Amino acid sequence: MTPKKPKGWQPGxxxxxxxxxxxxxxxxxxxxxxxEHVPEIIEQLVTAAKAGDIQAARLILVRVLPxxxxxxxxxxxxxxxxxxxxxxxxxxxxxxxxxxAPGQGAQLLTAIGTLGKIAGLDELVARIxxxxxxxxxx
Numbered sequence: 206m207t208p209k210k211p212k213g214w215q216p217g218x219x220x221x222x223x224x225x226x227x228x229x230x231x232x233x234x235x236x237x238x239x240x241e242h243v244p245e246i247i248e249q250l251v252t253a254a255k256a257g258d259i260q261a262a263r264l265i266l267v268r269v270l271p272x273x274x275x276x277x278x279x280x281x282x283x284x285x286x287x288x289x290x291x292x293x294x295x296x297x298x299x300x301x302x303x304x305x306a307p308g309q310g311a312q313l314l315t316a317i318g319t320l321g322k323i324a325g326l327d328e329l330v331a332r333i334x335x336x337x338x339x340x341x342x343x
Contacts, residue, residue, distance in 0.1 A: 277306045282313070289321045 239246075254262035282299050284292045293314055300310035 277309055280305050280309060289317050289324070293317050 250261045250265055254265055282296070282305055284295050296305065296310050296313045296317070299305035300307055305313075
């Protein structure tokens with residue numbers, strides 16, 4: 206008995222292993238049609254914007270200029286050498302006094318909190334090491 210030839214696609218097998226030919230999709234066709242008219246379209250948009258068309262001006266500006274993002278200037282702050290809690294309180298005092306921007310204060314408090322977690326892990330590792338050394342002797 207000869208094995209039957211499978212019909213159609215097999216599971217996990219592509220019906221078109223080479224894939225679609227690049228540049229043959231609808232989007233590429235539309236871009237090609239519009240592409241030859243782009244300089245004229247831009248010229249008309251600029252003319253309309255100069256004539257007071259707010260939508261044309263907005264479209265040009267949104268596409269040409271990146272949005273302006275607020276940037277906080279770096280600010281020096283003296284943190285005490287004490288505990289992480291003392292350092293967190295110093296950050297809060299600086300924010301409350303207007304010496305430090307709230308966003309910068311929040312970032313510093315997050316960093317102090319992360320440092321606290323790392324210090325806690327270091328302490329646990331040290332304790333486990335001592336316990337293992339003590340139990341190994343017995």
